[in-house]
Amino acid sequence: MQDSDILPYRPADIEPGWQKSWLDSGMYEIDNDDPRETRYVLSMYPYPSGPAHIGHVRNYTFGDLLVRYHTMHGRGVLSPIGFDSFGLPAENAAIKHGEHPRPFTDARIEELSASLRSIGAVYDWRRVVKSHDPDYIKWSQWIFLRFYEAGLAYRAYAPVNWCPGCKTVLANEQVVDGLCERSDDVVEKRNLDQWFYKITDYAQELLDDLDDLDWPARVKTMQRNWIGRSEGAEFGLPVANPDGTPNTDAAPLQVFTTRPDTGFGMTFAVMAPEHDRVDEFTTAEQQADVDAFRVSVKALSEIDRMSTEGEITKRGVFTGGSVINPFTGKAIPVFLADYVLTTYGTGAIMAVPGQDQRDWDFAKAYDLDIVRTVEPTEGFDGEAFTGDGPAINSEWLNGLGVTEAKAKTMDWLVEQGLGEATIKFRLRDWLLGRQRFWGAPLPMVKCEACGFVPVPDDQLPILLPDDVEFRPSGESPLTYHEGFLNTTCPKCGGPAQRETDTMDTFVDSSWYFLRMADAFNDEAPFSHEALEKFLPVDQYIGGVEHAILHLMYARFFMKALADLEIAPKTLREPMRRLFTQGMVRMGGGKMSKSKGNTVAPEAIVAAHGADALRLAILQVKPPAEDVDWEDFQLDGCERFLHRVWRLAIPGTDLFTDVRSGAPDAADNDIAKATHVLIERITNEYERWAYNNAVAGFMEFTNTVYKYVQTPEGPHAETLHFAVDTMLKLMAPAVPHITAELWRHRHGDDAPQIHLERWPIADPEMLIVSEVTMIVQVNGKVRDRIEVPAEISDADAEALALASAEAQGYLTGAPKKVIVRAPKLVNIVA
């Protein structure tokens, strides 16, 4: 191809200009009364940790491609961006430098915004939501107060992570391998008074509604497991006197089981060490042992628990007390064991060693009876048998399978007045208070006389003070800031103190996408109209690390807001479709700032251009998979863009050495290939097969290169249609080079390529008249024959049998011929 002095492709010369024009023209801004059909495309708003790293870039490239793709379809795309700007790293930096987190955070947001713009990502920047914005804080607090009024926010005691060094509660994420992330102190469990959101009210709905979401199956599975619904029976074990007779004065010990059918095999009962009735069962002679055990469990740090990974040592102690197995009428001993948790079920279990491995291990360790109640399958050589089989040693259940036995037992428990069928969830209420500074203050006031009193709406927002001093200890400055702390009770007017807990940052991320739909509203967090127009999010994009917490909390918020009629009543799910992209690894490990193995996009953009980086991201792997930075093919992608440039830039021989007049057969093939490309790329984009789309561009480019080098030369209209169409199809992926080439090809006055309509393939041009038919003998390919696409089965068979190639492998008459015209004929010899 000619190398005359055409305008060279220099990304650095063209990219900043286009980025500025997209920003200045407001072409990706959308108003709430926009008449177009809408799409809401959202990438999870990032934590602003400074300039973007390559993982961000991957995420935002996918989102940007979709925004541009839908825009070219004539849709009004809501493409907002925001920043999850509260949280620990900024606070830690503040403690370290003795500086307020706000300027630090604002600077990081500026850096991140600049990197997003430098890769050509387009947003409606007017709608930016920042968690630490006073306006956003106000509405987060306002929503908390509505939840509080509705009983969805409450205060209760809960075991929490306590760092003795920092004298503060830690979020689970702040506990790393049992140590405080900041001070490396061993974290303890403490029971403290805490704020909760009552997400468990929605456990069943959160589970049920998963069915209708267009989300990755694994995310749905993870959420189902996290919610952890189990059906079973809750019933009472009568307390036994020392002589084994029932003590009718004491309330029965409540237990929960999913296997009520195994009741006859219950040979002991186990309570959690923290169970509040432990003392009642403990006899004088066992008191010392029980106390010692409880102390040891309490002292059991996260570290000790981790160290038992793999083989679990069963630790427990006998209380001296006993209960009656209501099935057999016999007294059985009551133990404490650390494998029974207060936080699940009733905090006490009936132990059936024959049918539960943990109970089996415990029974072996403490030399307790084991009674099988389900006949193990033939040849079973394990210990506890958890499978199905006929009941044994179970009187009136004998012979029944597990399902029938469960049902019969359930009826019996109800009849006897012992208990009932129940459903338990693993899901816990959401502990939302954090003893940290850099978060939205909980809008509550503590009054000696009135208790906790909500801050009235007209006093919102409660903002963080500016004049704070960060002590190296890590305690929240709110706890010793007199100006913030002291206030008057909104109810009685007496002296009172503000709540110093701030909200978990997951509260901020639970509704930011709603605010983005109505970011300018100063009457309410959002209007029903705005949500009805834009919500649910049509495509949400983010990392799978948020599969459980963020996405569960956001779903809970949506349902609660709808029930409180803050949001439209029928809007019960926030994200219609979810895509979880894989992460970018480096040196086989996760890329993270703390490891120092991040790749800054700035250097890549400077060296290869934003388009080459975007193309490399799309090309390297299917978006859902993890990718190693080492596998990126930046050079190859950049080379390809140069190739496209040379093909499309005016001034080459291609613009002069072209044929006019009627197209010939070869030209028609190119025209057809162009229509096939439209069909292919549209399909690849729709199904997130961006790597295949890039392959499609490359194949087509190769085809066109061959075409222009034929002796006849290219046909003017055919060539220009092919190139223009490919540029349009590539525009969402590589927006700068396509915009620039379009401008050169169509002039400065023509609308830019991103305002062009998405091409539609002509069905006539997609019709294939001739195909290659495969002729197989015994499943092996022996010949290929060009045949008309509409060939009949009989003709295909005749052609295949006549094939000399195939005949060479046939000794006699074929046993069987399978015909799949026009693609394949298989002759079975």
Add this chain to the structure above:
RNA sequence: GUCGGAGUGGUGGAAUUGGCAGACACGCUAGCUUGAGGGGCUAGUGCUCGAAAGGGCGUGGGGGUUCAAGUCCCCCCUCCGACACCA
């Protein structure tokens, strides 16, 4: 341990419905661009036997269903991820 996902050339990957395995790219090899080049163009490139023509083998391993299996079924191995004593 439980639940998910994955294993295809030297490398990243493709194969949407059971129907040509390896598209596209990286890398490598050769030729051309009368020279150099981290440039451009063209051709070749799964393994193996063979001088060639041509043959055989081939999608982690083993078995099965089928005219036909990367794709479906059973067993096993390895890697990755999530939850991890949830009664």
